[in-house]
Amino acid sequence: MSGPVARQAYNLFNNFQDSLSEIIDQDHTSKTSLALLVASGVVVIGRMTRLRALRAVYVLPVVFILGFGSFFAVTWTQQKIREARYAPPSAACLDNLHPARIAGVAVAIPVAPGILLYGDGMSDDHYILWSNPHARAFCNEADGGSATLKSVVFMLDGSPARREIETKRPFCLRLHPEYPWAEMACHLIPTDVIPDKPVQMTVSVKAPGFDPSVREREVMLKNQAVVASDGLRTYRSQNDFYLQRPDRYFAHCHDHRSKSQPWLSCTATEELSHKLAISYDFRSTAELFIKQSAAVAANARAIFDSLKP
Numbered sequence: 001m002s003g004p005v006a007r008q009a010y011n012l013f014n015n016f017q018d019s020l021s022e023i024i025d026q027d028h029t030s031k032t033s034l035a036l037l038v039a040s041g042v043v044v045i046g047r048m049t050r051l052r053a054l055r056a057v058y059v060l061p062v063v064f065i066l067g068f069g070s071f072f073a074v075t076w077t078q079q080k081i082r083e084a085r086y087a088p089p090s091a092a093c094l095d096n097l098h099p100a101r102i103a104g105v106a107v108a109i110p111v112a113p114g115i116l117l118y119g120d121g122m123s124d125d126h127y128i129l130w131s132n133p134h135a136r137a138f139c140n141e142a143d144g145g146s147a148t149l150k151s152v153v154f155m156l157d158g159s160p161a162r163r164e165i166e167t168k169r170p171f172c173l174r175l176h177p178e179y180p181w182a183e184m185a186c187h188l189i190p191t192d193v194i195p196d197k198p199v200q201m202t203v204s205v206k207a208p209g210f211d212p213s214v215r216e217r218e219v220m221l222k223n224q225a226v227v228a229s230d231g232l233r234t235y236r237s238q239n240d241f242y243l244q245r246p247d248r249y250f251a252h253c254h255d256h257r258s259k260s261q262p263w264l265s266c267t268a269t270e271e272l273s274h275k276l277a278i279s280y281d282f283r284s285t286a287e288l289f290i291k292q293s294a295a296v297a298a299n300a301r302a303i304f305d306s307l308k309p
Helices: 003-023 028-049 056-085 091-095 132-143 182-186 214-221 289-305
Strands: 098-102 105-109 115-119 126-128 148-155 200-205 225-227 233-237 240-244 250-255 264-271 276-284
Touching: 091 132, 098 132, 105 148, 126 132, 200 289, 214 233, 214 240, 214 250, 250 276, 264 289, 276 289
Parallel strands: 098 148
Antiparallel strands: 098 105, 115 126, 115 148, 148 200, 200 276, 225 233, 233 240, 240 250, 250 264, 264 276
């Protein structure tokens, strides 16, 4: 190849080098574009250099075969990787209980919808146990003896993070009387129902000596209370308010003022121990609050206790 022709070929490659590097990592359509770009470039070089082996009649069939062949090969590989990633966990992962510890308390975790775990020293930050990849990763971590948690979350209300399809998990194929939360985990709660259990709760590690409700108590006491005949105190704070029973138990509540949500959304936080705190959301009304909040608080503790071996 003569010097001027070689320089022309070199300049041609320089002109489409940037386009080539951008296309090579793109999706299926871009991979086809890559094949066409290479074919065009090689044919032009063949014409410039007068090499018979690089003429279109030879190059185009080879490039199209290789280009479209690589398209299907990449698509097949991506599909297999996706199938492997989202494949169901093993029967042992789904059926067994998996040991973990939170603030020194031993728990045994089932792979069930509605359970979200945050790790402390685990390889991933969180595990959504109704997700196949997350469930499989947690089983591997827990069964290896290294599952230390900083919080356990039960999301039982079906909104906003859960959908009906997420309740159709192997855990829900049979009854679980040992778990007071199983029925709610496997069946979304109708919006007009006010259950006697939390719709969401979190058990988490707390700092020694830290009172998880002290800040809300301070905000509450800055406002004047309205006392009902049954002893229920209402402290209003801007758009929200606090309800306090005569025994000083209180919850932070929000009125949706909606026909589709004809109840208050309340949140209460308590100490489980000097190392653990429990926070739970529940539905209530001002008329039901005194009795119903007591039932919810007891059931929240029972839900956590059901994980203890």
